[in-house]
Every structure is written in structure tokens, then in C-alpha cells.
Amino acid sequence: MSGRLPRSFYTRDAVTVTLALLGQRLVRVEPDGTRSSGRIVEVEAYLGVEDKAAHTFGGRRSPRNEAMYRVGGTAYVYILYGHHCLNVVASREGEPVAALVRALEPEEGLAQMYARRPKARRDADLCSGPGKLCAALAITRPEHNLADLVDGPTLFIEKALPRGVGAGEVASGPRVGVDYAEEWAAKPLRFWVRGNRHVSKA
DNA sequence: CCTCTGATCTTCT
DNA sequence: GAAGATCAGAGGG
Numbered sequence: 093m094s095g096r097l098p099r100s101f102y103t104r105d106a107v108t109v110t111l112a113l114l115g116q117r118l119v120r121v122e123p124d125g126t127r128s129s130g131r132i133v134e135v136e137a138y139l140g141v142e143d144k145a146a147h148t149f150g151g152r153r154s155p156r157n158e159a160m161y162r163v164g165g166t167a168y169v170y171i172l173y174g175h176h177c178l179n180v181v182a183s184r185e186g187e188p189v190a191a192l193v194r195a196l197e198p199e200e201g202l203a204q205m206y207a208r209r210p211k212a213r214r215d216a217d218l219c220s221g222p223g224k225l226c227a228a229l230a231i232t233r234p235e236h237n238l239a240d241l242v243d244g245p246t247l248f249i250e251k252a253l254p255r256g257v258g259a260g261e262v263a264s265g266p267r268v269g270v271d272y273a274e275e276w277a278a279k280p281l282r283f284w285v286r287g288n289r290h291v292s293k294a
Numbered sequence: 295c296c297t298c299t300g301a302t303c304t305t306c307t
Numbered sequence: 308g309a310a311g312a313t314c315a316g317a318g319g320g
Contacts, residue, residue: 136312145312156305173313174302192312211315223313233304269312292313 094250099242102164102182106189109164109182110137111283113191115256116249117199120229123246128204128229130196130219131252134284134291136267138179140189145273148188159238160188167247169237175223178231180241180249194268194282196225197290205229221292261286268292 097116102109119129138146147157147170159168160181168179168190179190196219198205205218205228212218212228219225226232231247241248264280271277284291 138312147312152306154306170312171304172302172311174304175313177312179312194312221313267312272311 094253096242097165097249097251099163099165102180102242103184104164104182106137106139106182106191107281109180110135110191110281111262112256113180113193113249114262114283114285115252117252118193118196118225118229118249119200119247120231121246121248122230126201126204128201129250130198130200130225130229130290132193132195132249133197133288134193134195134282136192136194136283137281138190138192139281140187143273144276145267145270146188153188157188160190161186162238165240165242167236167239167241167244169226169231169233171233172223176226176232177222178226178236192222193225194222195220195284195288195291196228197288198228216289218290220290257285 113132113135116132117129121127141148141151148160159166163185164182166181168181169176178193181190183189198218209228219228236247239247262283263286264283266278267282
């Protein structure tokens with residue numbers, strides 16, 4: 093069995109962590125021990141107080157974005173248009189940077205995912221978006237915001253063996269839905285596994 | 295396959 | 308009261 097990613101994985105700079113998450117396995121464990129999981133195939137980096145697209149732009153700290161300021165390895169879960177979204181906080185405490193997990197390739201617990209996402213017609217509909225994957229894995233703000241992915245019991249990330257994703261397999265482009273962010277809108281901070289059919293958009 | 299539009303609901307002003 | 312780090316369905320190619 094593969095091990096969880098340690099604290100030292102998360103306490104590096106944000107773009108390094110964001111890229112390194114590609115290929116790793118996000119795992120949700122139910123109280124009864126049932127696992128749902130998927131390989132991370134699409135992510136975006138959000139870069140702290142200078143990034144106009146980030147919730148922490150300008151250093152605004154609030155109850156909503158508190159998790160962003162915690163140590164790398166903390167989960168930041170927020171609600172947008174009625175859907176949950178999961179971020180993996182990076183770097184050290186006090187530096188509010190994170191990776192938004194945008195898509196997974198489902199691996200374990202497919203039947204449970206379909207049960208939680210009744211609208212899905214095929215595997216590629218299950219986790220191909222930040223709101224979809226949270227629904228599929230039952231990731232919610234009340235349960236998972238501020239959770240520690242290094243030590244927590246119900247949500248964590250396992251190192252994919254034998255390795256993650258090679259540099260040649262990674263594509264990059266502008267982040268989704270941040271056209272309002274002026275010069276930050278065009279920066280290539282979205283990364284995905286090239287050709288994978290589970291990414292939210294090519 | 296693609297683009298467009300309405301539903302949705304928390305957060306902060 | 309307005310603005311989103313979104314989703315799903317409709318309609319056209």
C-alpha cells in the first residue's frame with residue numbers, strides 16, 4: 093500500500109506543490125472504512141495576497157479564507173454557486189497560497205460516486221470539475237475545511253507509485269473563471285495531464 | 295462536439 | 308444587494 097504525502101511535501105512553494113499534486117491519489121474514507129479515491133489530473137495555483145484571482149488578494153483575512161493562512165497540508169474548502177471546492181494549502185503558516193483541485197480520474201468507490209452524483213452518465217462526468225469531485229467524494233466545508241491532510245482521518249492524499257506525472261505529460265494554461273483578474277487572468281497557473289479525459293476542459 | 299443560459303447560495307459590502 | 312475559483316441542460320453544427 094502507498095503512504096500518505098508527508099508535511100514536507102506541502103511546505104514547499106505553491107507552484108511546486110501544485111505541479112507535484114498531479115498524479116497523486118486523493119482519498120476519502122467513510123466512518124465505516126469505505127474508500128473513494130481518484131488520481132489528481134487537473135489543478136490550479138492561487139498565489140496569496142498579490143494574486144487578484146485569489147480569495148486572499150490584498151491580504152483580506154476573514155472567517156471564510158482562514159484556512160489559507162494555515163500550514164501547508166491544510167484543506168481549504170469553500171462554497172461557490174452552491175458547490176463545494178477543495179484547495180490544498182501550500183507553504184508555511186501565514187503565507188496564504190494553495191492549489192485548487194479541479195479534476196480526478198476516479199479509481200476506487202465508483203459505485204458510491206455515482207450514488208452521490210445521480211446526474212453523471214459516465215465515468216468522465218464523476219469528478220471532472222471542482223464541484224463535481226467534492227460531491228463525488230462527499231467533501232464538505234463543515235466536515236473538511238481546516239482539516240489536516242497529513243494527519244486527518246477522513247481526507248488525505250497518497251503518493252502514487254511508482255511515480256507521479258512526467259514533465260512531458262503536463263499541459264498548462266490560464267485558470268478557469270478568473271477573467272476579472274486583469275493581468276493575473278492570463279498567467280498559466282492551471283496545469284493538467286495532457287490528453288486525460290477527466291479534466292474539466294481541454 | 296460546442297456555446298449559451300438559468301439555477302444556485304455563501305460571503306462580504 | 309452584488310459578485311463569483313460552478314453545474315447541467317438546451318440548442319445548434
